[in-house]
Amino acid sequence: MGRLDGRRAIVTGGAxxxxxxIATAFAREGCDVFFTALNDEPAARSTRAELRGYGVAADFTLLDAAATGAVDRLMDAAAAAVGLPDVLVNNAATATRTGFLDLTPEEYDRVMEVNLRFPFFATQAFAARLRAAGAPGSVVNISSLSASSAVSAMAHYQCSKAGLSMLTRSAAYELAPFGIRVNTVSPGLTATKSNAVQWRDDPDLWRERGKDIPLGRPGRPEDLAGAAVFLASAESAWMTGGDIAVDGGEVAL
Structure with a gap:
């Protein structure tokens, strides 16, 4: 405990x-947390209460990452709530399942706006503020194994995650002189709100999918939190541009 004492983090999609x-693990380690939620205010209030229970400052804002001016609103709100953040977790994402030949420009644009454009400019704004303050920091991008492994009916999502993984490498190179590190966590098959129709409504299918994972099961959200804490902390001080796969061993196949 205490690996993030005195740190201040933004976690997008933190409700x-x-x-x-990730937000909970950060708070448990002593980090003040400002997070975003798209529209689930009850969940956001519950998360905020849980984080504050660890004795840290915590607050949130409802934010559509695709909205005009979203990045500036986020940075200003976070600074007002917890002070200048020195950790940014780009986690918020959206996904749909649509075959390549049926994908519309509107659907493509929405996924790219949320999954790639927003993290790109949020990282830019975050780094610019740290550079102006002469302070170091850490960016953690939550990508996906599908950034490098094709899955049917998700070409737009996979392209957005591949772009996010390259953003990690490009930003890591350019921001290193300022002491700002950028790394990626790539989850494998994990039970989240977006795929609840599988793990909640079709548990047999979910178990079947988990059989192909060497460690024998799909992931849970808390399985990803330790990697994010590590990348945000001084324990990874000589690591930038890297990618940690948290996938139960899928990457080995």
Missing amino acids: NGIGRA
């Missing part, structure tokens, strides 16, 4: 799933 698990 549910992987984002909530």
